[in-house]
Amino acid sequence: MSSVSLENVSKRFQGADLAVDDVSLIVNDREFLVLVGPSGCGKSTTLRLIAGLERCTSGTIRIGDRVVNDVIPKDRNIAMVFQNYALYPHMSVYNNLSFGLRLRFGGGIVNRGIRRLLKPGQAAELSKLRSGIDQQVRQTAERLGIDHLLNRKPHQLSGGERQRVALGRAIVRDPAAFLFDEPLSNLDAKLRQKMRVELKRLHQEMQATMIYVTHDQVEAMTLGDRVAVMNGGKILQIDTPLAIYDRPANLFVAQFIGSVPINLQSGVLKNNGATVRFQNDWLNMELESKFGPKAGADTRSVVLGFRAEDVRLGEGFRAPIRGTVTAIDRLGDMTHVHVSLTDEPRARMFDAPENKDNDNLNIAPRATGMLVARTSSNDPVETGQTVALTIDPERILWFDADSGKNISKD
Ligand code: ATP
16 A cells, blocks of 8 residues: 655646645555545545546645656556446446456456567466456455345446445555545435445555545544545645544634534633633623633634533533523434523524535634533423523634634643
């Protein structure tokens, strides 16, 4: 396996804005890196540049130590798995798996002519490699649990089985690195989850370098050793999933990552020396300075952020914030409680957790007196109830209201 690196790589399609804008990243040997971001952010183009399916406008791409800018796709020794499987419909599963190897090792009618031009030593070497194809195909099929399907054609397979064949076709080639372009998007939610676990197991077993593109942040968080969050052709943050969740670099990343949107409150922060005070129309909180943001002006516009699991909810303890429960989502293993901090109960804070495909995630959110708290599944909380709330001060994040940058202390 090999590392893959991009150095100041940009791609501009004719007559369009930059699709990939000065991207630099190193995918370490045997690492699983996920590129995640909303539709149109440039993640597929980045992957296609690595595969050689697009030429970069500027920058350097390396696979291992070799600069591959001018190397054609088939000589990059990279395997790519697509969302639409891209199987040969007229071939059996066996032939789909073996086709690439047969071509490479001089099988087939066309290659038979070429073989005649080889020196005897080369021809013998290729012949040895060809005789190993059958074993490679059967081992790969067994590894993916599709060995009983080898005689079927793609149209006789379920979506999950087809995706396994597509995976198998990549694995059997033993490439320097695997590239995945949303390979699980055509599968239903349950199968997607199952395939995620299998992919993770495969990665561990094969110790392979894998680069995986998705717009699904859950997939990114569960699969990646590291995750690169992209928007507008740029990488905004690249780090481990937990570091990105806990310490997002800016408002965009904070809002994009997390299956329940992060709670955000725009307001003014005043530094009073030993304490800081955050205020907006609904919140008036005093915190010890150690929980405040990095040093800055004594009074400044900020966005306060905290996750649903960092809000404690309930009567019976001294809590500085009070609100009215407007909606409750009982999910079985946990409950999300939507709380209005204003007197008039409002609509719930968000419609759907997945509703994140917009470009405005890096600007300060419109002021709203709503927040979401996560409680246990058997919390007896009811709609209309007045509740007391505390926010864990250690988990509070601060963002600059103008730039969207995270200004929390490290
Ligand atoms: P999605 O998740 O929707 O596939 P993406 O993040 O993978 O999105 P890309 O496919 O990389 O995004 O596209 C990035 C930008 O480049 C988009 O604005 C897209 O319209 C543009 N683009 C992609 N391919 C081409 C092309 N062949 N010609 C012109 N513009 C293109």
